[in-house]
Amino acid sequence: MINIKEYRCDFCTACVTVCPPDCIEVREASIKIDNDTCIDCNLCTYVCPIEVLSPDEE
Template sequence: MTYVVTENCIQCKYTDCVDVCPVDCFVEGPNFLAIDPDECIDCTLCVAECPAEAIFAEDDVPADQQEYIELNARLAKVWPTITSKKDALPEADENNGKTGKRDLLVE
């Protein structure tokens, strides 16, 4: 099983999760992070660190967020790895918890 970044990360992109990942499995896009399922070791450390509560075990991804399982895998093949914490997007706190952000994802 792997972990999956879901919709609430869009336009937030907090990187607290990246800082605790022992295998550098996060990749970074313009306004979203994703997890490379081939690199994730299921350690769970990232889940508690995510201020947006956007990371779920693959088996626990909410029904309305299932597309993010494939999306993380696909983006992991094209986005660069991020290995250290950066500032969140300027509007992160304002966008944390908003729903319906899928169309705002910049791939």
């Protein structure tokens, strides 16, 4: 599971591009991750240029 600091996101869609199961949706000024489809690969956390996304440690 990925935590989203949405207030920081600039909706550049870089994370959408790298997500293997295509479970990130960026539309207008919102970002959503489908946690049922997410495979916890953390690729999105590496590509986000401003650290909006982080692994949920729990």
